[in-house]
Amino acid sequence: MAPVSLKKLVKRYGALEVVHGIDLEVKDREFIALVGPSGCGKSTTLRMIAGLEDVSGGTIEIGDNVVNDLPPRARNISMVFQSYALYPHMTVGENMGFSLKIAGRPPEEIKEKVADAAAILDLTHLLERRPSQLSGGQRQRVAMGRAIVRRPDVFLFDEPLSNLDAKLRTQVRTEIKKLHARMQATMIYVTHDQVEAMTLSDRIVIMRDGHIEQVGTPEEVFNRPLTKFVAGFIGSPPMNMDDVTVADGKLVFASGATLPIPPKFRQSLTSGQKLTFGLRPDDFFPAGHGLNSGDAEAVAELELPVSITEPLGNETLVFVGFNGRDWVSRMLNPRPLPSGQSIKMSFDLSQAHLFDLTTGKSLVA
Amino acid sequence: MKLSRLSAPVLLLFPAFLVLAAVVVVPLALSFYSSFTPFRLTKPESLYVFIGLRNYITVISSWDFWVAFGRTVLFLTIALNAEMLLGLGLALLVSKAVRGQRLLRTLMMFPMMFSPVLVGFQFKFLFNDNIGLINNALQSLGLTDQAIPWLINGNLALFSITVAEVWSSTSVFAILILAGLLAMPRDPIEAAHVDGCTPLQTFRYVTWPYLMPFAFIAMTIRSLDVARAYDIVKIMTDGGPAKRTELLWTLVGRTAYGDARMGMANAMAYFAIVLSILFTVYFFRKLAAARQQIGAEW
Known part of the structure; x- marks a missing residue:
């Protein structure tokens, strides 16, 4: 010992x-x-x-x-x-x-x-x-x-x-x-x-x-x-990540899609800053089918098309098209979702991660 | 017409049987038969005189034969053990070589590339008491001022032959054992280090059991080889001095072609073959046991 x-x-x-x-x-x-x-x-x-x-x-x-x-x-x-x-x-x-x-x-x-x-x-x-x-x-x-x-x-x-x-x-x-x-x-x-x-x-x-x-x-x-x-x-399936630019109090993705700046980062970001935005599949889910972090104000919602689904029984992995590629989402209490259908997706931004684009370091230590 | 009635397999195998019969079965049967006759090359008609086991009885009661037999076993034991130890050492050293291992492996095989007859001549020269390199070197180094009669003293002569034999064939062991070393997984050795083994213990308990099958294969091949030693001995001493280096096959050769007593020589030869078979069986048993021990899948 x-x-x-x-x-x-x-x-x-x-x-x-x-x-x-x-x-x-x-x-x-x-x-x-x-x-x-x-x-x-x-x-x-x-x-x-x-x-x-x-x-x-x-x-x-x-x-x-x-x-x-x-x-x-x-x-x-x-x-x-x-x-x-x-x-x-x-x-x-x-x-x-x-x-x-x-x-x-x-x-x-x-x-x-x-x-x-x-x-x-x-x-x-x-x-x-x-x-x-x-x-x-x-x-x-x-x-x-x-x-x-x-x-x-x-x-x-x-x-x-x-x-x-x-x-x-x-x-x-x-x-x-x-x-x-x-x-x-x-x-x-x-x-x-x-x-x-x-x-x-x-x-x-x-x-x-x-x-x-x-x-x-x-x-x-x-x-x-x-x-x-x-x-x-760490994490399976892995965290969804994409590069964003800060503009007008929003996070702007390459495709032009936008998300509000997560509440905990609102004070610290400056316009024009380039970052990587990350959100785990657990915090990105079809509305009503995820864990609630309790901070309702931090949840953003977007209509996004389903590309494929992988049912696992107790949950389903849903791949939805966002910013030009498939983002993985973990759907609890799953129901069948036909491919191509647009559904309302929740982004629980209280759980979002932001990383410096050049150093790769997380913004909150 | 008649041929076509034979079935296809028999017909197709017939040439092979014919060739085998011509080159193996007939000579074997003939030599076996002649060992029951007083056949002499100088008296062809003696081939048809059947004398039963008399040749065998003569062989068994011949002191010279048993001396040659015993000397062959001694020669075999010393040569094989020496080759085994040297080959193992050589293989372990070469396996440690980080660079130039391929070159070393090729160099190691050089002695095997020479005809035993040439090896015999070379060592006969090296051990020559007058002009030989060995006496010359010993005297130049001041180790002795005598001319050591390497090939003339009975004991030294057998020793000299053993040296020649070992020199020419150690690489058989070295190469087979090296093959074993290279095929051996690294992990059990590392596990042994972690388990508390010193390098010596690692060799004793892990490496050696793994190499044993390879060593026994080499032993089997070489025991057959050494048991029929003839060429090197013939060249270096021709069984002399005063039959002090007479081995089984030089005795057989002398009886058959020197004395022309072919029937007697054949009887001896069958004895020698039994000796070889015994050695082979012994080493194969060892090999099987060793293989089973390491759970080999080949």
């Missing part, structure tokens, strides 16, 4: 710098997710924490120790790999007990700890099998079992669910969450799937091109994204 601290952490491959001096404090027993598109440096960062990649600059501390130059075995960490990385020539039980065997623990103790871990992960009946005889989900559970028998200070997960099918993914996700509650250990979890990051973690670190864009709780990064990138990355 230990905090992890990254200070000005840099990774270079030759002349190519892929992680640009990131700072991050992971608290003791915290579940933190590193999330971002592929190539953003999240896996590299995790592998540096594990000791599988050399650190090119800055420091990594686990507990009170700088671990930059320690080999992985001296860091008291466990890692779960995307490809499971089980030892094919060992049985499930041997796989799970391997680290204890290497540490020279007595066989009875190994047996007991493996049995405990197997019971937690429902692997008891598989202990004698070999990895090649297991399904993907079972293999991933064995990989987790191997990680937990050691009771490490820090658990590292490198996209552990990516090789599983959708149904298993949800199952194992729940198991990981339970595991965190039970183990009370620091966990760092890398994923490109923002849903995994949102559902699992205490805090999310959103990375892009080797920089950290934002660190915050799932609620913070969803409701108060600091940058346009974070706003677009």
Whole structure:
């Protein structure tokens, strides 16, 4: 059980710098997710924490120790790999007990700890099998079992669910969450799937091109994204965004369509300012079919044509033509909407986001 | 008319059977038969005298044969183990090479490109007690002032042959094991590092089990190869001095063509083949076990 601290952490491959001096404090027993598109440096960062990649600059501390130059075995960490990385020539039980065997623990103790871990992960009946005889989900559970028998200070997960099918993914996700509650250990979890990051973690670190864009709780990064990138990355379906110009107390879109300036921004905007306007599908809905933020004054309404609909049962995603392209809207208590029909759409502007066009930074910090 | 009554499959397979019979079945049967006769090349009519198992009994009770047999097994064991260790070392080193790995792999195969006869001549020269490079080097370095009789002392001669054999064939192991190393997934090794293994433990518990099938394939191929060693020995010592480097096949060759006792030589040869088969079966068993262990899907 230990905090992890990254200070000005840099990774270079030759002349190519892929992680640009990131700072991050992971608290003791915290579940933190590193999330971002592929190539953003999240896996590299995790592998540096594990000791599988050399650190090119800055420091990594686990507990009170700088671990930059320690080999992985001296860091008291466990890692779960995307490809499971089980030892094919060992049985499930041997796989799970391997680290204890290497540490020279007595066989009875190994047996007991493996049995405990197997019971937690429902692997008891598989202990004698070999990895090649297991399904993907079972293999991933064995990989987790191997990680937990050691009771490490820090658990590292490198996209552990990516090789599983959708149904298993949800199952194992729940198991990981339970595991965190039970183990009370620091966990760092890398994923490109923002849903995994949102559902699992205490805090999310959103990375892009080797920089950290934002660190915050799932609620913070969803409701108060600091940058346009974070706003677009978190949330499914993604936030609707388009460029606007401020003119005559209105937001003017490229097509000439206008919306009133959202109340919370009225004092701060100047005429001629160029911005990006963003509104989540939850805050843009067929009139009467959305969540009410309570600020009726902030709701603007426009007649817009339906282009297609995607019914999901409890809700329907409605794509409506606005500013020359399709904006996504989440329709609660859905009713059938024929394509081409014009309907009255509500823009809940109290929930709108505005980003600086050049820096991409959010206007309200 | 009669031919056309045979069914198409039989007709189509007939040429293949004919060729196989001519080049494999007939010689095999003939040699097997002749091992039950006192056939000598100088007395063709002796091929028709049937003497039962007498050749085999002579072979079994011949001290020279068993010495050659034992020496072959010893030679095989030493050569294979040395090649295995050196090949493994070489493969591990080459797999670590960041640059020029392709070039190294090609270089590594050079010894395999030379005819064993030429290798024999080359090592005969290297080990020559008078003008050989090795004695020359040892003397120049001041390690000895004697001319070491590499190919004349009985024990040293077998050692010299082993060196030549190992030099020419270590790359078989190196290449097969390197193939295993390159095909091996990285993740289990990284998992082992995280699980607390030192580099040595990682090799012992993760890398080596994975490489074992490749090593056993090389062992199988090479055991057949070494068990029929003839050319290098023939060139370097011709079984001498005083039969101290006589191996199974040089003995067979000498009996067959030197003494012209073809029937006896064939009886020995069948013994030698049994030895080869035993080694192959042994290594294939090991291979199957190792493959099953790593859950290989090939």
